Amino acid sequence: MQTLLLWMFYISTFYAFIPALVSRIFGFRVFRRGKSEREYALTFDDGPDPVYTSQLLDLLKRFDAKATFFVVGINAEKHPELLKRMHDEGHLIGIHNYVHKSNWLMRPVTVRKQIAQTESVIRRVTGEGTTFYRPPWGIVNLFDISKNNGRRIVLWSSMFGDWKASVGAKQLAERMLKKLRGGEVMLLHDCGTTLGADAEAPRNMLIALEKLLMVAQERQLRSVRVDTLLCRQSGNQSTVSSLSSRDWMKKTMVFGWLQYERLFHALFxxxxxxxxxxxxxxxxxxxxxxxxxxxxxxxxxxxxxxxxxxxxxxxxxxxxxxxxxxxxxxxxxxxxxxxxxxxxxxxxxxxxxxxxxxxxxxxxxxxxxxxxxxxxxxxxxxxxxxxxxxxxxxxxxxxxxxxxxxxxxxxxxxxxxxxxxxxxxxxxxxxxxxxxxxxxxxxxxxxxxxxxxxxxxxxxxxxxxxxxxxxxxxxxxxxxx
Structure with missing residues (x-):
């Protein structure tokens, strides 16, 4: 029993825990935040949705805002007209697996099939493929970050709990406005049918998003696609600032690693x-x-x-x-x-x-x-x-x-x-x-x-x-x- 427990600990550690730690906390092989002063990115997961995605596209068009949609393949296959509209109106389309299932629960070959199947849907409808990928719940496994096969994994710098209807439109808008700044990658959802979400939650998101876009316009901030924000990644930060950032990251990595080691020592x-x-x-x-x-x-x-x-x-x-x-x-x-x-x-x-x-x-x-x-x-x-x-x-x-x-x-x-x-x-x-x-x-x-x-x-x-x-x-x- 102890040996089985040990192997389960090893496998979960190498396959799931460590990759999640180094990607989420340290940004290893993922994009989480840009370096622009006047541009931010709105990203939407889980769609397209037959009710809310069209309303969202109308809202974005009214404010001339560009966004990134990480679509679930099975939903995109059901609503190709929404996928085509995203593309025609200049938004970026990314992959969010064919079904909304955690990469921790799938073998690497299954994850690859999920990605390939979703890209096939996108290419068939829009005539173009995509290299941008966001795993469900932002959870990566060992093979996601060790062999990305040309994919660019995109996480986020801020999320707001917009998948729950109990977070009203007013509270949601307040949370979003606190994070409104250049370089921010905001996580939102245009579909509420996935596990743990409320079907009517996107209604509050749309109300809060309209408020955000109005304030952003007043502050002369512009919503852009993730690939546009990524191009600003070189920035013009000084060498000293860059070194300071790496030093802080190194200390954070060491701290996280030592906490993991304490857990290992206690368990075994x-x-x-x-x-x-x-x-x-x-x-x-x-x-x-x-x-x-x-x-x-x-x-x-x-x-x-x-x-x-x-x-x-x-x-x-x-x-x-x-x-x-x-x-x-x-x-x-x-x-x-x-x-x-x-x-x-x-x-x-x-x-x-x-x-x-x-x-x-x-x-x-x-x-x-x-x-x-x-x-x-x-x-x-x-x-x-x-x-x-x-x-x-x-x-x-x-x-x-x-x-x-x-x-x-x-x-x-x-x-x-x-x-x-x-x-x-x-x-x-x-x-x-x-x-x-x-x-x-x-x-x-x-x-x-x-x-x-x-x-x-x-x-x-x-x-x-x-x-x-x-x-x-x-x-x-x-x-x-």
Whole structure:
């Protein structure tokens, strides 16, 4: 049951939660807001509707306002005359799936069919296709943002609850006027027949929209299509402002990621290895991967109890922010892991719940040099687990390392996750007798006192780690020639 729950958590996280987080909060591969001072975008979902869409088109024509309609394919197929009128009057038509169903509940191939079917309807009626797409409820899945196939995903910067009739026209107009400014992408609905909506709700929307268009005209603001607003995206913002925006976004991403990590730790009861400044957390699990030859006649097999390690992402981000290079980051991690493996050995010895474990293991893209600590590096077999681990770790690496995106592009052939495994008796042989009081003293990689007080054999071992990492790096460079 725990394994099933874990896999459900992993799948929902990779397929739904993380893509929704990075697209909605951070705007990754989606358009949410423009940079124009005098132009804003009105967007309408779920239509066309035989009653309200024609009234909406009349209203827009009266104010010479252009809009974007994200149509539901089955509705467009029923009312082709409304689709043609949208096109003839200069509005932009986008796709909102063939039926109004969440992308979280459909396989990637089903989503692609929904999009293709809707575009086919649009092309047949208007003679033109479209590259603009808004998933129902703005919910994207992993494949929506990883392989957009030329589609431009459009979300929004403001919405008003106009799908509920209980939000009267007056209150709706007040909400909309508060958001009336240049660059805004407003989400509205010209159809009330979808799940959770009220059939008569668009009536209030039309009353509120008329008020908005009147005020916009007074303020000399103009409603334009999404593609027009998108063309203004380059803007004329200063470099300083752009850098400040990216810095704010980076901090927000880190904050969101750490909150996700706290939830993961709580759900699966991960425990810190050290009381202060732990580098990783651990838990007991049953191994479900391929059989691994751990050398000397020892095998890790499916069904064996193991200790699974998870790096503390807060520490990783702190180290990545100061690391001069990938080699530097790897060396810092190896130093810290070395100081905390004795703590892990002590915890395993005194924890009755860890009796019988056969090995410790982790999955990481930073796997240069740990062989000197007793770990073995193994490839992850092709499959769903490797694919999801790759997506997760690449996204994490982009966050924790200042040049993470560039590193992933330049070294995409070697930046792949691998299994890091150590037999439990190797952990005991190497680290059980080490004094644990040295751990906190040596934790800070910027503190040079650890170099001064390191014994000769430790210096030699560290030099070997340096050499191993650099040799691996050189081999990678050479393999690309």
């Amino acid at each position: 009861r991960l425990r810190p290895v050290s009381k202060n400044n732990t580098i990783f957390y651990y838990r007991r699990r049953i191994y479900h991967g391929p059989n691994i030859n751990m050398e000397n006649g020892r095998w890790l097999e499916k069904g064996d109890p193991i200790i699974e390690l998870h790096f503390d992402n807060k520490v990783l981000f702190r180290l990545g922010s100061t690391a001069k290079s990938m080699v530097h980051l790897a060396i810092q991690l190896i130093r810290i892991v070395k100081t905390q493996l004795p703590d892990l050995a002590q915890r395993v010895v005194h924890d009755s719940g860890m009796k019988g474990v056969k090995a410790i293991y982790a999955v990481s893209m930073i796997h240069r040099g740990p062989e000197k600590l007793g770990f073995q590096i193994r490839e992850i077999p092709q499959g769903l687990f490797k694919h999801m681990s790759t997506v997760y770790l690449k996204l994490l690496f982009r966050i924790i390392h200042p040049s993470g995106s560039e590193q992933l592009i330049e070294k995409k052939e070697v930046m792949v996750p691998k299994l890091i495994v150590m037999p439990i008796d190797t952990l005991f042989d190497r680290f059980q007798q080490v004094d644990s009081h040295q751990t906190d003293h040596a934790f800070d990689p910027t503190d040079q006192r650890d170099v001064v007080h390191t014994r000769n054999n430790e210096l030699a071992e560290e030099d070997a780690v340096h050499a191993s990492i650099r040799a691996s790096k050189t081999a990678d460079t050479g393999s690309g020639n």
